[in-house]
Each structure stands twice: as C-alpha cells, then as structure tokens.
Amino acid sequence: MTLMDWFWILMLTPLITGFIAWRIKTPSCAWVQAAGAALTLMAGLALAFQVLSQSALTFWDGFIYIDALGAFNIGLVVFVGFTASLYSIGYMNYELAEGIINERQLGQFYLLFHLFIFSMVAVSVVNSVGLMWVGIELTTIVSALLVGLYKRETALEAAWKYLIMGSVGISFALIGIIFIYLSGVNLLGENPAALNWTVLQHVSEDLNPRWILTAFVFVLVGFGTKAGLAPMHFWLPDAHSQAPSPVSAVLSGVMLNTALYGVLRIYAIANSTLHGQAAQYLIFFGILSIAITVPFILVQHDLKRMLAYSSVEHIGIITLGVGIGGPLGLYGALLHMFNHSMAKSMMFLAAGNINQKYHSKQIERISGVLKSLPITGVIFLVGTFAIAGAPPFNIFISEFTIMMAGFKAGHIAVTVLFISLVVLIFAGMVQYVIKMAFGQAPARMVSGEINVCSTIALFLPLVLVLSCGLYVHPFLSEVIYKVSAILQGVH
Amino acid sequence: MALLIGLGLLISTIMLFQIRKISDSCGILAMQAVLLSLTACVMWFKTGISHLLVAAIFTLLVKAILIPAILYYTIWKIDIKREVERFTTHYISLLIALVLAAAGYYIASNLNLPSAKFGETYLPVSVIMIFLGTFIMIDHKKAIMQGVGLITIENGIFLVAEAIAYGMPLVVEFGIFFDVLVSVIVIGILLFRIHSTFDSLNTEKMQNLKG
Numbered sequence: 080m081t082l083m084d085w086f087w088i089l090m091l092t093p094l095i096t097g098f099i100a101w102r103i104k105t106p107s108c109a110w111v112q113a114a115g116a117a118l119t120l121m122a123g124l125a126l127a128f129q130v131l132s133q134s135a136l137t138f139w140d141g142f143i144y145i146d147a148l149g150a151f152n153i154g155l156v157v158f159v160g161f162t163a164s165l166y167s168i169g170y171m172n173y174e175l176a177e178g179i180i181n182e183r184q185l186g187q188f189y190l191l192f193h194l195f196i197f198s199m200v201a202v203s204v205v206n207s208v209g210l211m212w213v214g215i216e217l218t219t220i221v222s223a224l225l226v227g228l229y230k231r232e233t234a235l236e237a238a239w240k241y242l243i244m245g246s247v248g249i250s251f252a253l254i255g256i257i258f259i260y261l262s263g264v265n266l267l268g269e270n271p272a273a274l275n276w277t278v279l280q281h282v283s284e285d286l287n288p289r290w291i292l293t294a295f296v297f298v299l300v301g302f303g304t305k306a307g308l309a310p311m312h313f314w315l316p317d318a319h320s321q322a323p324s325p326v327s328a329v330l331s332g333v334m335l336n337t338a339l340y341g342v343l344r345i346y347a348i349a350n351s352t353l354h355g356q357a358a359q360y361l362i363f364f365g366i367l368s369i370a371i372t373v374p375f376i377l378v379q380h381d382l383k384r385m386l387a388y389s390s391v392e393h394i395g396i397i398t399l400g401v402g403i404g405g406p407l408g409l410y411g412a413l414l415h416m417f418n419h420s421m422a423k424s425m426m427f428l429a430a431g432n433i434n435q436k437y438h439s440k441q442i443e444r445i446s447g448v449l450k451s452l453p454i455t456g457v458i459f460l461v462g463t464f465a466i467a468g469a470p471p472f473n474i475f476i477s478e479f480t481i482m483m484a485g486f487k488a489g490h491i492a493v494t495v496l497f498i499s500l501v502v503l504i505f506a507g508m509v510q511y512v513i514k515m516a517f518g519q520a521p522a523r524m525v526s527g528e529i530n531v532c533s534t535i536a537l538f539l540p541l542v543l544v545l546s547c548g549l550y551v552h553p554f555l556s557e558v559i560y561k562v563s564a565i566l567q568g569v570h
Numbered sequence: 571m572a573l574l575i576g577l578g579l580l581i582s583t584i585m586l587f588q589i590r591k592i593s594d595s596c597g598i599l600a601m602q603a604v605l606l607s608l609t610a611c612v613m614w615f616k617t618g619i620s621h622l623l624v625a626a627i628f629t630l631l632v633k634a635i636l637i638p639a640i641l642y643y644t645i646w647k648i649d650i651k652r653e654v655e656r657f658t659t660h661y662i663s664l665l666i667a668l669v670l671a672a673a674g675y676y677i678a679s680n681l682n683l684p685s686a687k688f689g690e691t692y693l694p695v696s697v698i699m700i701f702l703g704t705f706i707m708i709d710h711k712k713a714i715m716q717g718v719g720l721i722t723i724e725n726g727i728f729l730v731a732e733a734i735a736y737g738m739p740l741v742v743e744f745g746i747f748f749d750v751l752v753s754v755i756v757i758g759i760l761l762f763r764i765h766s767t768f769d770s771l772n773t774e775k776m777q778n779l780k781g
Contacts, residue, residue: 209742271739
C-alpha cells in the first residue's frame with residue numbers, strides 16, 4: 080500500500096460507511112459502521128505513522144499537506160472516532176430497543192457520525208487555511224444535527240444554540256482569514272497559493288504585522304468559539320449534555336481539538352510575524368476559561384454538564400500551555416491535548432452507560448455506581464481522578480509540565496492562579512463523583528453492565544490513560560517534539 | 571455605479587427592519603444577493619480577474635435563488651403566524667438600525683482598513699451589513715430570523731472579501747458557498763423539528779438549559 084492508497088481509504092471510508100449504514104437502517108448496520116470505523120482507524124494511523132516517522136506529505140500541487148500537526152490530529156480523530164463507533168453499537172441499539180429513537184434515526188445517526196469524522200479529518204489534511212475554515216464550519220453543521228438527534232425540547236434548544244453561535248463565531252474567523260489572504264496577496268500578488276499554510280509560514284516574517292494581528296484576534300475569537308474558550312463557551316455545556324453520549328465523546332475529545340488546531344495553525348504564523356506578541360492573547364483566554372468553569376463545576380446537578388465544563392477548563396489549560404510557550408510549555412500543551420482526548424472521551428462514554436442504567440443525568444439520582452455497574456463504575460472513578468489531575472494518571476503529567484513551564488517562563492502570577500483553580504475544580508469534581516460512585520444502589524436495580532460493546536469500548540482509552548500516566552512513550556514524545564517544532568516556526 | 575450598488579445594498583439591509591411578514595425577508599435577501607452578484611460583475615469588468623465572474627454567477631445561483639427558496643419553503647411548510655415579533659417596537663429597532671449604520675460607517679472610515687482600488691465604496695457597506703445582521707439576530711423573537719441575520723452577516727463578509735482582496739481564491743469561494751448552502755438547509759431541518767416539538771418558533775420558549 081502506498082501513502083496515496085491510505086490517503087484515499089482515509090478520506091472515502093467514512094463517506095461510504097455513512098451512506099451504507101444510512102441505507103441499511105436495521106440494528107445490524109451498527110456492525111457495518113464499526114467495520115468502517117476500524118478501516119478508517121487503520122488508514123489514519125498508517126498515514127499518521129508514515130508522516131510522523133518520515134516527513135510532511137504534500138501532493139496535488141500543494142493542495143493536500145499533512146505535517147506532524149495534521150497527523151497528530153488525524154491520529155486522535157480516528158482513534159476517538161473508532162472508540163465512539165464501537166461504543167455506539169451497544170449504546171444506540173439499546174436506545175432503539177428502549178424506543179427512544181426509531182430505525183430511521185439510527186440510520187441518520189450513523190450517516191452523520193461518519194460525516195462528522197470525515198469533516199474533522201478533512202480539516203487536518205488541507206493546505207489552504209481558507210479550506211480549513213470550510214472544514215471547521217462543516218463540523219459545526221454536521222454535528223448540530225447530531226446534537227439535535229433526539230427530538231426532545233432540550234436537545235433541539237441545544238442544537239439550535241450551537242448551530243447559531245457556532246456559525247456566527249466562525250464568520251468572525253472568516254473575516255480573520257480574509258485579512259490573512261490580504262497580507263499574503265500584498266506580498267505574493269494575486270495568487271491562490273497566498274492562502275496556503277506552507278507559503279504563509281515561509282513568508283510569515285514579512286507579512287504586515289498590523290493586519291496579521293487583526294486577523295489573529297478575529298480567528299482566535301472565531302475558532303475559539305468552536306473550541307469552547309470562555310467567554311464564548313455558552314453553547315458547549317448545552318450541546319455536550321444533550322447529544323447522544325458517543326457524540327459527546329467525539330465533540331469533547333476531538334472536535335474541540337480540531338477547532339483549536341485551526342487557532343494553532345494561524346497562531347504559528349502570527350507569532351512569527353509579531354515576534355511572540357500573539358502569545359499573551361492565548362494566556363488571557365486560557366486562564367479565563369479555567370477560571371470561569373469553577374463555580375459551574377462546584378455547583379452542578381447534571382453529570383454530563385459537569386464533564387462539559389471540565390472540557391472548557393481543559394481547553395483553557397491547553398491554550399494556556401501554548402501561550403506560555405517555549406519547548407516545555409508546548410510539550411505540556413500538546414501532551415495535554417492527547418491526554419484530554421483520551422480521558423474525556425472515556426468519561427463521556429462511561430457517563431452514557433450510567434445515564435442508560437439510571438435513566439437520568441441528575442447527580443442527585445445517581446448513587447452506588449460501583450455496585451450497579453461494576454466495570455463502568457471502576458473506570459468512571461479512575462477517569463475522574465485522571466481528569467481532575469491526580470497522580471499517577473496522564474493528565475497530572477501534562478498539567479505539571481505546563482506549571483513548570485509557567486514558572487520557568489516567569490508567568491508566576493498566572494501559574495499560581497492556574498494551580499489554585501485546578502485544585503478547586505479537583506475538589507468539586509471528586510466530591511460529586513464520590514457521592515455517585517459509592518453509596519447504595521437503588522433497591523430494584525439489577526447489578527451488571529448494559530451490554531458488551533459499550534463496556535469494551537471503555538478499555539481502549541483506559542489503556543492509554545493508565546500507561547501514559549506512568550511514563551510517556553518515547554514515540555509519543557518524539558511526535559510531540561515534532562509538532563511543537565512546527566508551532567515554534569522552525570522551518 | 572459602485573455608489574449606486576452600495577446604496578442599494580444598504581437600503582436592502584435596512585428594509586429587513588421594515589418587514590411585517592417573515593416571508594418578505596426571503597425577497598429582500600434575494601434582492602441583496604442580486605446586488606452582491608452585481609458588485610462582483612462590476613469588479614470583474616473593471617479588473618478582468620476572471621474568478622470574480624464565477625463568484626458572481628454562483629452568488630446569483632446560490633444566494634439569490636436557492637437560499638431564499640429554501641427559506642421560503644420552510645416558512646410556507648411550517649405555516650407559522652407570519653407576523654414578525656421583536657423584543658423592541660418597530661420604530662425603536664429601526665432607530666437602532668440607523669444608529670448602528672452610522673456607527674458602522676464611522677468605524678469603517680476611521681479604521682484605515684486597507685481596501686482594493688475598486689472596493690473602497692463597499693467597505694463601509696459591508697461593515698454595516700455585518701452589524702445589522704448581528705442586530706437582526708438579537709432583536710427578533712422568531713428563530714427563523716436568526717437564520718436571516720446569519721445570511722446577512724455572510725453576505726457582508728462576502729463583500730468585505732471583495733472590497734479588500736477582490737474575493738477569495740476560487741476553491742475557497744466554492745467551499746464557502748457550499749457551507750452556506752448546507753447550513754441554510756440544516757437551519758431549515760432544525761426549524762421543522764423545533765416547530766413540531768415546541769409548536770412555536772419563539773426563542774423565548776427555548777430557555778430551559780441553564781447552569
């Protein structure tokens with residue numbers, strides 16, 4: 080298999096799988112789509128591995144460009160996508176059996192789910208930042224329908240809010256991209272390649288700093304809305320809590336990353352044009368996002384909303400890490416991106432199992448999860464400590480790295496604030512989860528998992544959460560160094 | 571010529587504040603799109619950059635025909651009470667719109683935004699369109715008008731791109747057309763579902779999610 084073959088498989092499989100599952104509609108389409116997701120996973124990892132172990136891939140006259148950053152994102156998308164797809168077999172068939180959705184909705188779900196994966200992969204492979212914008216807008220449109228899949232009042236409210244806020248936010252990013260094109264055109268003449276990231280990266284130091292600063296602020300606000308940065312995060316808790324659980328996992332685990340990927344691409348250019356002046360904006364939005372979630376996590380009644388606010392927090396931490404910068408800050412931020420994807424998708428999937436068992440997302444109504452769901456319960460408990468940043472789990476390592484980087488770079492006040500906020504959030508989350516995990520299960524509830532697929536899927540991210548907590552694998556380390564070299568603007 | 575078209579765009583945007591029935595907005599959006607396509611045509615005539623012509627044709631096709639048609643179909647199919655409902659009264663919202671237009675003009679002329687040689691006239695208009703589109707989204711109670719506001723913002727951004735850089739590269743332009751079209755379709759689908767679930771399109775009823 081050549082690289083080109085893998086590329087075609089990666090791009091076409093989600094589309095074909097989605098359409099086939101849509102046509103089949105019966106519960107058996109779950110297996111077909113899982114097979115498709117497995118093929119996507121294989122192609123994505125093969126391509127990412129090739130790019131990461133050799134060099135950036137470019138073809139069709141520079142139309143497609145996959146470097147380490149793109150490959151990193153593709154790897155995360157296909158992995159979380161596969162996990163969620165495996166999980167959906169159990170989860171969605173249970174919803175079907177319970178009569179919450181009908182077969183038509185099941186078909187629609189798999190079609191949209193795979194289109195969603197496709198759109199996120201597409202964002203990571205195109206060279207033109209204009210097309211990257213098109214891809215990110217596409218993720219909003221597709222996932223808004225997924226959020227509104229259950230035709231409940233609350234789900235539709237969340238989907239509408241998400242679609243409108245996401246689209247308006249992203250329009251701002253488009254204004255930013257027009258400004259980038261303008262500065263590119265001024266330098267290179269009327270040339271479609273003036274929007275290509277490779278070209279812009281190459282000439283970044285000669286671009287007009289005033290326009291690039293304007294562009295960066297617009298893009299940060301625009302894609303930041305999609306990534307869930309405060310104060311543009313209002314759609315996020317609604318959408319994450321109302322979507323079906325596998326979708327919440329993908330939204331939180333990789334879609335936020337994909338939006339952040341857009342910010343990072345522009346940041347890499349802007350920071351080199353502005354000689355490091357762009358970083359302060361990232362630090363500001365990062366710390367604001369962490370701070371704003373504290374009251375919402377401390378006083379929360381809905382399990383999935385709590386996890387959603389925790390996503391705002393973690394996106395804030397990643398942004399802060401990139402803003403602090405330097406090899407250490409970037410290393411921490413990118414490692415955190417990886418860790419958060421794994422831990423948060425696992426948490427949302429576990430929350431989905433709990434939701435189905437208790438028929439409720441209300442924290443007050445859930446107790447004794449360890450007894451009623453022996454496997455999910457343990458994973459949920461482990462995941463909480465991981466996501467809250469307790470050692471010896473993976474997120475502790477990346478948060479610690481970012482703290483070290485903060486002190487080293489002289490951002491003492493920000494780092495101290497960061498540490499105290501994280502401690503507060505830790506207390507809030509653990510307090511609720513302890514209440515849910517221990518205690519008495521409802522009297523008539525039968526102990527046991529709901530089904531095999533939705534339990535097995537939890538183990539995929541769990542392995543990485545546990546193993547990366549003990550040590551960061553050298554290959555992952557090397558990948559992160561390569562990605563951070565791109566963000567630092569090393570040609 | 572450019573002045574005339576710019577004025578026409580401005581008037582069409584202000585007219586969105588004058589409508590009494592929601593379905594009127596479809597016609598106004600179509601007119602706005604025809605004017606937009608005309609700006610691209612005029613610029614193509616003056617500069618000879620061929621992709622401007624392609625953009626003009628696609629604007630006509632997508633924004634002047636398809637999108638208003640989809641919106642009209644949605645309104646017709648839902649058969650909602652057709653009157654517009656605002657948070658403010660008719661005159662106050664018109665007044666705010668005019669103030670915003672003045673502010674937009676003032677800001678656009680003071681920002682020293684870079685503009686292309688033939689695009690100077692359109693820059694303030696595009697900023698005003700973005701402002702007023704945002705205001706439409708906030709002011710109206712019916713969810714569908716948020717879609718109308720969004721399309722107005724998109725039209726404004728299209729004009730910004732033309733005014734300062736003679737439009738985006740063609741592939742990107744196609745991508746944007748595609749996205750706008752698909753998002754209007756999805757807006758239509760969601761509006762159907764919202765209407766059948768809430769039995770209303772009033773955004774005041776959609777405030778159950780908090781905290």
